[in-house]
Amino acid sequence: MPEGHTLHRIARLHQERFAGAVVRVSSPQGRFVQGAALVDGRVLERAEAYGKHLLHHYASGVSVHVHLGLYGTFSEVEGSMGAPVGQVRMRMRGTDFGTDLRGPTACEVLLPPEVDALTARLGADPLRPDADHERAGARIRRSRRAIGALLMDQALIAGVGNVYRAEVLFRHGISPYRPGTSLTAAEWDALWADLVELMPIGVETGRMHVVRTEYDTGAPSYDKNRPRTYVYRRQGEPCRVCATPVAHATMAARNLFWCPTCQPG
Known part of the structure; x- marks a missing residue:
């Protein structure tokens, strides 16, 4: 989607x-x-x-x-x-x-x-200047649901899908299984700021660029003509940062990807 x-x-x-x-x-x-x-x-x-x-x-x-x-x-x-x-x-x-x-x-x-x-009925959209990220963060931090599910809940965060979910959690070393209640205000602010920085790149280029320059090497992308990802659709392949095999599971009927070493917990 x-x-x-x-x-x-x-x-x-x-x-x-x-x-x-x-x-x-x-x-x-x-x-x-x-x-x-x-x-x-x-x-x-x-x-x-x-x-x-x-x-x-x-x-x-x-x-x-x-x-x-x-x-x-x-x-x-x-x-x-x-x-x-x-x-x-x-x-x-x-x-x-x-x-x-x-x-x-x-x-x-x-x-x-x-x-x-x-x-x-839609949540905060990182691409809109009227987004209320503090309200979204407060709702997320009150929830016992996993942050991996919360980021995909369009009533909380509007516009984030499977790729941005997987990649932004990796970039901040946050396990998708951590409950929202475990997230600190500083962690939420950093996640939001990263989405606000990353998603406009997709608007400008039509492509998601999520891998930092120093790690944008090695194995190709998960699909032809796509930029590299850290974990999305890379199950079983070595993490670009630590070489641990990327894990895969399902959460709320959606594919989930993460690095068990870089995203502990």
Whole structure:
């Protein structure tokens, strides 16, 4: 599932390409016909992301909410658009730029109270200047749940997914199994500051860069054309810092990766 930096990157692109002008919206697949009709021919005022959610706000007062889920993608097109390919849920066309949305978990029109309800149930987003990291930290430090699960809870931290979870915990030597109650205020502040530093790199480059320069050598990444990671999808391989085999388990039905030596406890 795309992590928060991907949605912020898309929102920034759509803000640059569509905002302030009339857009044509359709649903070639047919599953968003009624929603598309509500915003077709309207001015898109603003595009923004909140965690893993994308919002297109229209001058008419309604918003289109998109959650990509596991399979959703946007295909961006410069210039004129040809015939839709595949199951296109939503097609947006501007003056000289278009985009096709395929396979999202959610693509729906929301009224302002519904947008407020959506954002109210999301936690602090490290990519948003209005994020309340102290409130998020207080909630995390009151919980007996494992920090590895807490960081993935979108009601606490919006936008962090499996990669950032694994890597930021490694970078701070924190076992994913430690309960939130064991985390000190200083440890939480350092984790948050690291997310605030790392995630904008993903927005700018479209890629997660999490390995410090001195360790960015040796075994290749877990996938082609991906930057190296410390532990994510490296189970059984030697830790880049101490050479201990990287451990793997599941937590809350998600794959978990960590170094037992660098992240004791």
